[in-house]
Amino acid sequence: MANLNIDSIKTRTFDAIVIGSGMSGGWAAKEFTDKGLKTLVVERGRDVKHIKDYPTTNLYPWEFAHNGEVPQDIQKANPIINRCYAFKEDAMHFFVKDAEHPYVQEKPFDWIRGYQVGGKSLMWARQTQRWSNFDFEGPARDGFAVDWPIRYQDLAPWYSYVEKFAGISGHADGIPQLPDGEFLPAFPLNCVEDYFSKQIKGKYANRHVISARCAHLSEQKAIHAQQGRGQCQNRTLCQRGCPFGGYFSSNSSTIPWAMRSGHLTLRSDSVVHSILYDEQQGRATGIRVIDAHTKAVTEYYAPILFVNAGALNTNLLLLNSTSRRFPQGLGNDNGLLGKFVAFHNYSARISAEYEGFQDLTTDGRNPAGGGYIPRFRNVFKQETNFLRGYAAGFGASRYFGSDSDGLGVDFKKSLENPTLGPWQVGSHMMGETIPKETNYVRLDPKHKDEWGMPLLSVSVDYDDNDAKMKQDFYEQFTEMYTKAGFTNIKTINSKQAPGLDIHEMGGVRMGHDPKTSLLNKWNQLHACPNVYVTDGACMTSTSTQNPSLTYMALTARAVDHAVQAAKRRDA
Amino acid sequence: MNRRTALRNLAFVAGTAVVLPACFHETTKEAPASISLRHLPVSASQEKLLAEVCETILPKTDTPGAKDLGLHLYVLRMLDDCGKLKDQQAFLNGMKQLDNAAHQQHNLGFAACTPQQKLAMLRMLDQQKGSPTDLAHFYRTTKRLAAAGYTKSKYFMTQEIVYELVPSRYNGYFPTKKLDLARKHHGQS
Ligand SMILES: Cc1cc2nc3c(=O)[nH]c(=O)nc-3n(C[C@H](O)[C@H](O)[C@H](O)COP(=O)(O)OP(=O)(O)OC[C@H]3O[C@@H](n4cnc5c(N)ncnc54)[C@H](O)[C@@H]3O)c2cc1C
Ligand code: SF4
Numbered sequence: 163m164a165n166l167n168i169d170s171i172k173t174r175t176f177d178a179i180v181i182g183s184g185m186s187g188g189w190a191a192k193e194f195t196d197k198g199l200k201t202l203v204v205e206r207g208r209d210v211k212h213i214k215d216y217p218t219t220n221l222y223p224w225e226f227a228h229n230g231e232v233p234q235d236i237q238k239a240n241p242i243i244n245r246c247y248a249f250k251e252d253a254m255h256f257f258v259k260d261a262e263h264p265y266v267q268e269k270p271f272d273w274i275r276g277y278q279v280g281g282k283s284l285m286w287a288r289q290t291q292r293w294s295n296f297d298f299e300g301p302a303r304d305g306f307a308v309d310w311p312i313r314y315q316d317l318a319p320w321y322s323y324v325e326k327f328a329g330i331s332g333h334a335d336g337i338p339q340l341p342d343g344e345f346l347p348a349f350p351l352n353c354v355e356d357y358f359s360k361q362i363k364g365k366y367a368n369r370h371v372i373s374a375r376c377a378h379l380s381e382q383k384a385i386h387a388q389q390g391r392g393q394c395q396n397r398t399l400c401q402r403g404c405p406f407g408g409y410f411s412s413n414s415s416t417i418p419w420a421m422r423s424g425h426l427t428l429r430s431d432s433v434v435h436s437i438l439y440d441e442q443q444g445r446a447t448g449i450r451v452i453d454a455h456t457k458a459v460t461e462y463y464a465p466i467l468f469v470n471a472g473a474l475n476t477n478l479l480l481l482n483s484t485s486r487r488f489p490q491g492l493g494n495d496n497g498l499l500g501k502f503v504a505f506h507n508y509s510a511r512i513s514a515e516y517e518g519f520q521d522l523t524t525d526g527r528n529p530a531g532g533g534y535i536p537r538f539r540n541v542f543k544q545e546t547n548f549l550r551g552y553a554a555g556f557g558a559s560r561y562f563g564s565d566s567d568g569l570g571v572d573f574k575k576s577l578e579n580p581t582l583g584p585w586q587v588g589s590h591m592m593g594e595t596i597p598k599e600t601n602y603v604r605l606d607p608k609h610k611d612e613w614g615m616p617l618l619s620v621s622v623d624y625d626d627n628d629a630k631m632k633q634d635f636y637e638q639f640t641e642m643y644t645k646a647g648f649t650n651i652k653t654i655n656s657k658q659a660p661g662l663d664i665h666e667m668g669g670v671r672m673g674h675d676p677k678t679s680l681l682n683k684w685n686q687l688h689a690c691p692n693v694y695v696t697d698g699a700c701m702t703s704t705s706t707q708n709p710s711l712t713y714m715a716l717t718a719r720a721v722d723h724a725v726q727a728a729k730r731r732d733a
Numbered sequence: 734m735n736r737r738t739a740l741r742n743l744a745f746v747a748g749t750a751v752v753l754p755a756c757f758h759e760t761t762k763e764a765p766a767s768i769s770l771r772h773l774p775v776s777a778s779q780e781k782l783l784a785e786v787c788e789t790i791l792p793k794t795d796t797p798g799a800k801d802l803g804l805h806l807y808v809l810r811m812l813d814d815c816g817k818l819k820d821q822q823a824f825l826n827g828m829k830q831l832d833n834a835a836h837q838q839h840n841l842g843f844a845a846c847t848p849q850q851k852l853a854m855l856r857m858l859d860q861q862k863g864s865p866t867d868l869a870h871f872y873r874t875t876k877r878l879a880a881a882g883y884t885k886s887k888y889f890m891t892q893e894i895v896y897e898l899v900p901s902r903y904n905g906y907f908p909t910k911k912l913d914l915a916r917k918h919h920g921q922s
Contacts, residue, residue, distance in 0.1 A: 220898065222887070222890070222896065222898060223885055223890060223896060224885055224886055224887040224890060227810070227814070228810075228811060228814055228815055229811070229881060229882075229885050231811070231815045232815075233814040233815055234814065234815055234816065234817065234818075235814075349903060350903070350905050351905060352905025352906065353905055353906050355905070356905070395899045395900070395901045396899075396900050396901055396902060396903050397898065397899050397900070399898075520909070521908060521909050521910070522906055522907060522908060522909065523907050523908075523909050523912065524903070524904065524905050524907055525900075525902065525903070525904040525907035525911075525918070526900040526901070526902035526903035526904055527900050527903055528903045528905070562917070566880075567859070568859065569789065569790045569852075569855055569856065569859050569876065570789065570790070570792055570852055571792060571794055573790065573791065573880075574791050574792065574794060574796070574883075577791075577880055577883060577884055578796065578893055580917075582909060582912075
């Protein structure tokens with residue numbers, strides 16, 4: 163009996179455990195297995211195998227029962243997730259339904275999640291920009307949050323490292339606030355986007371409209387062929403999962419790569435309930451896992467633990483990992499765990515029309531989505547009445563349309579002979595929000611979910627800085643559009659709640675000082691260094707750039723550190 | 734009947750239809766529609782009426798018409814699954830009002846009217862501006878969904894235009910004169 167137990171413990175012991183198989187967890191899995199560590203990845207959702215589990219990927223529009231629309235009963239049952247633009251008939255099976263995984267909104271917060279192998283890396287919009295020192299030095303310069311314990315130079319080689327493997331398309335644009343990377347060829351701007359780019363360059367000193375940088379194989383290099391991924395075919399149906407592996411996802415890239423090493427064990431349908439802490443040893447020893455279906459409890463052990471459950475779930479998991487040593491949650495000696503949550507403000511858009519280029523249109527599809535306008539406010543010095551700034555997307559397109567008047571033969575003819583409409587342009591704001599102690603998540607004291615985890619309670623809101631920044635976006639873009647000769651300019655206030663940006667960050671922030679932060683410069687919990695957090699929870703501030711590329715780089719860097727540290731202990 | 738009187742008649746019938754007894758064509762036990770619907774209590778004869786409305790909007794020409802493509806079923810399915818309750822109710826009301834109006838004007842249900850009579854009745858609705866009555870709502874919903882069903886049908890997307898699942902290209906400077914409008918590609922972004 164005793165022997166059996168020991169054997170069983172042995173089979174449940176690994177060199178490293180990774181919690182979550184999404185964007186960041188996939189990278190942890192790849193890095194550990196590349197380095198030969200026997201690795202367990204635990205994922206609460208179901209397995210989604212590349213291609214095989216993309217049920218809609220090759221469907222034609224007419225093969226969908228509802229022309230892409232989400233039926234009313236599903237919309238009504240899912241008021242939160244239904245607000246996400248990608249929650250449509252072709253990809254809704256990859257999103258968490260409201261009733262299945264409730265949470266508490268102390269203030270309105272649209273928590274957009276994908277619980278499955280691959281996490282949200284399956285449905286993301288694949289925009290990838292490096293952060294710059296203007297971002298890492300921001301808190302120290304502007305006096306908010308705490309100083310980042312790292313600078314751009316610490317991350318630059320790791321950006322290069324993950325970019326080469328993931329495949330990022332873009333131009334080297336030489337913009338200080340948007341460092342260049344290891345790029346595959348960029349997807350080109352179209353004529354109106356190009357025109358706007360030239361107008362802006364001519365009229366402003368520090369404003370740029372560049373080709374969006376994105377995680378698509380505009381060209382297949384040897385490293386991508388080795389992953390079994392082919393060149394992007396410009397389908398722009400990526401949210402369904404790409405049969406070519408044209409864009410980066412954990413499912414197409416890191417997870418199968420790790421699997422091929424022979425060192426990976428992947429446990430899907432397994433909810434990590436908490437991290438086990440051993441007082442004698444003074445370290446975390448493993449995890450408690452609830453089988454998603456049978457609810458059976460199993461424990462797994464490893465000397466290194468990576469928490470990659472997605473920013474807010476990582477907070478939840480750490481808060482739920484209590485022990486005598488850590489009654490308020492693992493590593494939470496200073497009581498700051500769950501606080502200083504921030505996000506990106508996506509609530510403003512501006513559209514217009516352009517009368518030029520009537521003789522030109524587009525042919526094919528652009529997976530990058532068009533242009534990107536890096537932050538230009540308060541970059542080199544503080545110049546407005548709000549802190550930080552915003553980046554923006556920019557795109558131009560023409561649609562086919564037909565006269566909707568009449569009926570009978572004429573109406574049918576007009577449907578059969580649509581004409582090209584005018585060029586339409588649009589931009590959306592991506593504003594940096596300031597992490598504040600009053601923006602927090604915590605465990606709901608009363609309610610638990612099906613797996614015995616307390617519900618997460620979220621209290622996150624906009625502030626005055628966000629309002630001023632948004633106003634500035636409207637003003638600056640109205641001016642830029644006007645100067646470019648765009649007409650019919652319309653500002654749109656989506657009034658969306660935080661969360662719908664899907665860039666929630668913080669709660670387990672990095673910093674120099676254990677009194678004011680949870681993680682050190684290697685993403686280790688100050689108070690429990692064999693536990694690493696490398697997803698959005700670790701972010702000290704939010705920048706204006708999309709976050710996921712930075713999660714990938716931080717993860718690869720932290721795994722390297724963890725393995726080196728383990729080797730040093732052995733030696 | 735000149736257009737004005739007809740319009741007035743139609744408006745009159747539309748306004749009073751709700752209080753009319755379940756008259757003319759409705760028997761107590763009607764055969765249900767040929768597809769199963771969860772929210773819309775539509776009978777086989779109403780389904781037929783809808784098919785006639787769709788065919789009048791998009792008739793068979795040298796290309797398939799609404800009946801050939803089963804567009805009325807598309808309209809019903811989209812409205813049943815994706816329509817809001819309020820719109821579903823207005824639609825059902827409006828559909829009954831159209832049939833009542835046909836009885837008033839022609840002593841026949843809408844489906845039994847001549848193509849010219851059908852066209853004339855719907856044309857009046859097509860030309861009505863302003864906030865829609867239930868009758869106009871029914872017409873506009875049907876027209877919008879039938880048109881979407883038509884342009885999203887397999888027939889349309891393979892024969893009238895060419896929908897490409899995989900374009901493998903992007904040209905942001907494509908001359909419009911190179912667009913083959915006779916056989917349009919649907920790879921445009
Ligand atoms: C529609 C959409 C568009 C987006 N566009 C962009 C973009 O253009 N650029 C960009 O940078 N980012 C974008 N994002 C955000 C991006 O997807 C996320 O930043 C990224 O996936 C986060 O990675 P992660 O590893 O932290 O979390 P995830 O990818 O969400 O993975 C977390 C995983 O952990 C699992 N998990 C959670 N709790 C537990 C538990 N207790 N036990 C076991 N497993 C658990 C989850 O099931 C999930 O699989 C977008 C997201 C969406 C949905
Ligand atoms: S655009 Fe590229 S990555 Fe997206 S589905 Fe198409 S081929 Fe795949």
